Amino acid sequence: MAPQLVTASVIVEWYNMTHAELGRAARMLSELAAQAASLYEADEQARVRLAQPLDLVIACESKDGSSLQHVQSTLSGLTSATAVVPRLLPIADSRYCSLKNAGAAASSGEIIIFLDSDVIPEPNWLAVLLETFASPRVSVVVGNTYVDCAGPSAYPKAMALTWMFPLRDPSNQLTPSTWFYANNVAFRREAFLSRQFSDVAGLTHAAAKLLVERLQRDGVAIWNAGGARASHPPPNGSIHFMMRAIAGGRARAFLEPHPKAVNMMRWMQSDIGSVTWGCKQIVLNGSSVGLRWWQLPVAIVFPAAYYSLRYLGSLLSTLTPGLMRNRFDL
Secondary structure (H helix, E strand, O other): OOOEEEOEEEEEEOHHHHOOOHHHHHHHHHHHHHHHHHHHOOOOOOOEEEOOOEEEEEEEEOOOHHHHHHHHHHHHHHOOOOOEEEEEEEEOOOOHHHHHHHHHHHOOOOEEEEEOOOOEEOOOHHHHHHHHOOOOOOOEEEEEEEEOOOOOOHHHHHHHHHOOOOOOOOOOOEEEEOOOOOOEEEEEHHHHHOOOOOOOOOOOOOHHHHHHHHHHHOOOOEEEEEEEEEEEOOOOOHHHHHHHHHHHHHHHHHHOOOOHHHHHHHHHHHHHHHHHHHHHHHHHHHHHHOOOHHHHHHHHHHHHHHHHHHHHHHHHHHHOHHHHHOOOOO
């Protein structure tokens, strides 16, 4: 059987590089180029082939000279990669979703893939995503993003168990899903461009949730490809940890239009439950990510701190919405 021929665009925002390390983006681009070369040069035995070089669009803020310089230096290593056509897309609006939407609008592929600048795909990630679109019923596919917990430290291991992302999925199954994160997801071109991410000030990472709700209303199924795995770093340092937690609480407050007193009690119950769940995860499943028994007391501190800060973010956003709306925007 002849391989499926596809054209694809990968959209990378440079927004997250404000908090991540430039080395991660370089590793991501290197891995992406290698996978594109494999699919572009694949033989007739392959299940999928790129019909033309991968369209790589890197969207960044045009006003930020240091970001432009970083992008250009990172892209310099790809200029000789014949299986990738890298394009730098500077835009005036630096917000996370604006960068993604602009990148998609400027892309050319029939399949649009969003990959964040701090996320590193595992080998075969690109092939798995593209192969799923062989079925005409598939319009949206989410990959398995998990927290990179390599190394001896208890911190990334605790975050891998208790933060927003699931653990690494060892399966290669395609299953129905009811959610996705915007850092590792693919769309048929029309499925995305007719909807796009809602670019709401102060709700950066809630845009994926809003798009999921729109897709569900429109009857568009979301699929999870377990084999499309990619690693995400934990929050980078104490300041970023604090800001991510508070930003999550702020987004929750702005998205839930219930009476203040009702919300405050619900959020408190939810976050106490999250701390309890996180502690159980660490105690019961710590060994699955390499936590040692003597690291357990330290590891428990991280979910307790994170979900306490998330509650604080919701509380402040309810009491002082004007003050919080333009702060902790990440």
